[in-house]
Amino acid sequence: MDSSHVHPSRKILLVVTTGGFTHAGPVLEIGRALAERGHVIEFATLDGQESWIKSNQYGFVTKIHTMGPGPTSEQLNDHYRRMQAWDVRKGIEPTFISKSMFDSYWPQTYDGLKKIIEDPKTRPTMIVADFFVEAANDMHVEYNIPIAIVCPSWPPLQLPCPYIPGQPGFQLPGTMTSEDASMWLRLKNEIIILLDLPAIMRLFSRTRQMREQHGVFRPIHKPKKPDYLIFVNSFVGLEIPRDLPPTCAPVGPLLSPIWDPLDSKCEGFLYSRISVLYIALGTHIILPHEDVTKILIGVGRLMEEGLVDGVIWATPKTGRHDIDTSRRFNTTIEGKMTDISLADMLANKHPDWMFPFFAPQRAILDHTSTRLYFTHGGGSSANEALYHGKPMLSMGIFFDQTANTTRLVAGGVAESLDKFTFTSDEIYMKSKKILDSGEEGLYGQNVLRLxxxxxxxxxxxxxxxxxxxxxxxxxxxxxxxxxxxxxxxxLQTADSRMSAWKANNWDLWTVSAFGLVVVVGSMGFVAKQFWNHREFMVGKLLRLHCLVSGGWRIVETNLVNQNI
Incomplete structure (x- = not known):
């Protein structure tokens, strides 16, 4: 049989709306694998984000669909500042403000996808979407189109796992599994959700109202065991092993096979050094000046002791907003103690420090001179660091970053920092611990393993x-x-279509328990009747015994008389 008939080419729509390129990259990598099989790949997004796929990396995308304007820079700035100030230990309510902002783009995404699907010329066979694209679930329900949802970690309120406390994205620092967690930590992970139930219900109410105003009266389709595919951009080793239905799989790290090369400045900087610290805390993170100062002082001590001979700190324009550039530092330049302003350092006037607005991250991580990576622990950053074999200082800011930090530490490849309490001494001591270990030490061994x-x-x-x-x-x-x-x-397991009563065999247990009660009750009834009439029954048994015993004596006498 012709193989093209067995595996025909199909049109697949990739959809990414909010969340930035870190959300688009993994979806596009799955698109790359599908394009290599001959499928036609199209891309749907919000206005202004078309540039994501205009590089030579994503030439396999044949068409771009835009579905209206996306979040403004002010909205995104507010979101990132809110999340940077968020402490999950005090509750999860602040995240709902950001959730509501991202949800506000559901109507235009819903309409945009409907327009694409209802046109026979553009209707896809399959949708692969980022987990922020709630409208993809609606297309699955309304048009019977199969979908795959790509997540940085396992989605909350789905795929329940009783031995992993809390909900993904909202777990307290240090949470792994119930195997190692204390009773108190496990309890706190559950309480943190329950305490914010009123806020959760308000969010659900706003979402329901938004959908009803748009003519959609059913809830979002998110069954605990989904009838669609869920992919997680992680791998077991970083991600915690868990029982999964056939529709769900960890498929990361979803990384491009090619990456931006070193520019001439980074290349010259790295090739002239043997122990470089690379710092990248996220494109949108705006560190307060006090935190920047702590990092500079802690790293300065590493440089004074020769543990680090160069620093590349990727700091975009937005990340410099809160820095007091007039602050001055005493530092060693070419063997001499020198007083230098932070403005001059950010302008790359210190020979041992580089502050690029953008850094070719994977090329830097791939270089042998890069010895340590100071990261926020985002999914893509953790995947890239492990793929290129670099130990880390990890300071989670929000959502999966906190959980990734815990997992990286548990995997023996990182030391953690708390964004609220870290000190310059802590940066120095933990970095020194990793760097002193060397490639042959425990950190090096675990890095190579992962x-x-x-x-x-x-x-x-x-x-x-x-x-x-x-x-x-x-x-x-x-x-x-x-x-x-x-x-x-x-791929859907049968229990997904059954009631909990039947799927968990509660009906069998009920019938078995009823049967046991009947048997035990019958035995008890017989025993009670025997006890109540014991004199009569004992007499009956004695007479029966006598009759049987007498019968045997008669038989024995006859046998003796007949000499048998």
Missing amino acids: QRIAHVAARRKSHAADLIDEAMYDNELRFDQNGRELRPMH
Whole structure:
């Protein structure tokens, strides 16, 4: 049989709206794997984000659909400042302000996707979307289009796992599994959600009202065990192992096979040094001046002791807003103690420090002179650091960054910093601990271990493409011409379509318990009757015994008389 008939090419729509390029990159990498199989790849996003795919890296995208304006720079700035100030230990309510802001782009995304799907010329066979794109779930329900949702970590309120406390994105620092967590930490992880139930209900109410005003009266389709694909941009080793249904899989690290090369300045800086510290705390993070000062002082001590001979600190324009550039520092330049302003340092006038607005991160991490990476622990940053084999100082700011920091420490490849309490001494001591260990020490051994695993796991984008192929081909032939479902999704487990009563065998346990009660009750009834009539029953038994005993004596006498 012709293989093209068995595995035909299909049109696949990649959708990324809010969240920035860190959300788009993993989705595009899955698109790359699908394009290599001959599928047609199109991309839908909000206005102004088309530039993400105009580089040579994503030439496989054949068409771009725009669906209206995205968040303003003011909205994003407020969001990142809010999240930077957020302390999960005090509750999760501040995150709902940001959630409401991102949700406000649901109507235009919903309308945009409907327009694409209802046009026979643009209707896709499959949608692969970032987890922020709630409208993708609506397209799945309304048009029977299979979807795959790409997440940085396991989504909250889905795929419950009883031995992992709390909800992904809202776990307290230090939370791994119940195997190692104290009873108090496990309890706090559950309480933190319960204490904010009123705020959660208000968020759900606002979402419901927004959907109803737009003519959609059903809730968001998010079953605990989904009838669509969920991909996590992580791998077991960084991500915690857990039981999963066939529709869900860790497929990371979803990294491009090519990356931006070193520019001439970074290349010259790295090749002239042997122990460089690379600092990148996120494109949108705006550190307060006090935190910048603590980092400069702590790293300065590392340089004075020769543990670090150069620093590259990627600091975009937005990240410099709160820095007091007039502050001066005493530092050693070419063997002499020199007084230099922070403005001069940011202008790259210190020979041992570089402050680029943008840094070719993967090329820097891939370089042998880079010895340590100071990161915020975001999913992409953690994946890249492990793939290129670099130990880390990790200071989680929000959501999966905090959980990743805990996992990196547990994996033996990082030391953690708390964004609220870290000190310059802590930066110095923890960095020294890692750097003194060397490549042959425990940190180096664990980095190599996870680097090898990450290289194997990076091939799982092909597994994601396999599951998408399966979902598409299954979906096309399990509905009749009227859209009536003829059979369930082949990857969906049967319990997803059953009541909890039947799926958990509670009915069998109930019948068994009832049967046991009947048997025990019957035995008790017989015993009670025997006890109440014991004199009569004992007499009956004695007479029966006598009759039996007498019968045997008669038989024995006859046998003796007959000499047998």
